[in-house]
Amino acid sequence: MRTQDCVLLQGAPATPMLERPVETRKAWTRDTISRSDWIVPLPAAAHAEIAAMLDALRKDPLPTLMLEPELFQLDACRAAMHRVRDVLRDGIGLAVVDRLALDSMSADEARSVYWVLGQFVERLVAQKWDGTMLYDVTDTGRQHGLGVRGSWTNVELYFHTDNAFAVAPPWYVSLLCLHPAQSGGVSRFCSLYTVHNRMLERYPRLLGRLYEPFYFNRQAEHAPDAPKVSITPAFAFDGGKLRARLATRLIRNGYEMIGEPLDPMGAEALEALEQVMADDDLWVEFTIERGQVQYLNNFEFAHFRSQFKDADDASRKRHLIRLWYRGEGRPSYDG
Secondary structure, three states, rough: OOOHOOOOOOOOOOOOOOOOOOOOOOOOHHHHHOOOHHHHEHHHHHHHHHHHHHHHHHHHHOHHHOOOHHOOOOOOOOOOOHHHHHHHHHHOEEEEEEEEOOOHHHHHHHHHHHHHHHHHOOOOEEOOOOOOOOOOOOOOOOOEEEOOOOOOOOOOOOOOOOOOOOOOOOEEEEEEEEEOEEEEEOOEEEHHHHHHHHHHHHHHHHHHHHEEEEEEEOOOOOOOOOOEEEEEEEEEEEEEEEEEEEEEHHHHHHHHHOOOOOHHHHHHHHHHHHHHHHHHHEEEEOOOOOOOOEEEEEEEEEEEEOEEEOOOOOHHHEEEEEEEEEOOOOOOOOO
């Protein structure tokens, strides 16, 4: 592939490196937050509203993608989800709604409830070039590689942000757990503000390289004749907020696709970044439980998933439903 076949991503310009530590609530470490900071209980009134919504849909069905909150009485749900939105925008960037009563609804009904609640957070957008809106995260048995996202496998997924290579990554991402894994599948979360601060402290020269463009493998998520590689910085500060695009494996793959070596400083910067994110005081971890819904600010916080093993019973396989959110541009995949 020729480098001129790459695409310069819109909305991801290089910005000057921030040369001072970020001192906000968003720059947390494991010891400065607790479970109470990310758990958002779903009150009894919200459960009652959800039950009423399902009763209405059983009598007068509509396709999930046509459902809007305005069709139902959801004041308690709105209040809970606005708390989630506030945590994502201005808080620690991680929120877990605890939880949907899945035993009282079918899997399709759970999708519908999840879809409606998500609209209180931000506008929902496509997660694949073909327009897929509700995305199944489960092990399909396929080999992780070009065109096969890690979310369709059981492999370990190192710290990353979703869709880092895209023209318009989601602002927020969420996962509804229908079934957890039999073992493994542990999630970790870290603040990229804290990572940025530690990079500034330890590797300021290499932090500067992260503000310069890298080639990213686009994972075949594009039109057939579109460029297979994108180019964008890994870090940018825009309006006082971090806008990170973090996927070290896809950066290395991007250079392989174009047949060019990653520059020595770029390679060193990625290795330093991975070393910093390996510091266990930077992250919290837990295993998402059945019925819980996990939300994350996708530009400011990175997530990790350990390898997992499924139950032998296919009906009990690890199965999560993902939604993406973005409040600007078009709702299509590339915005």
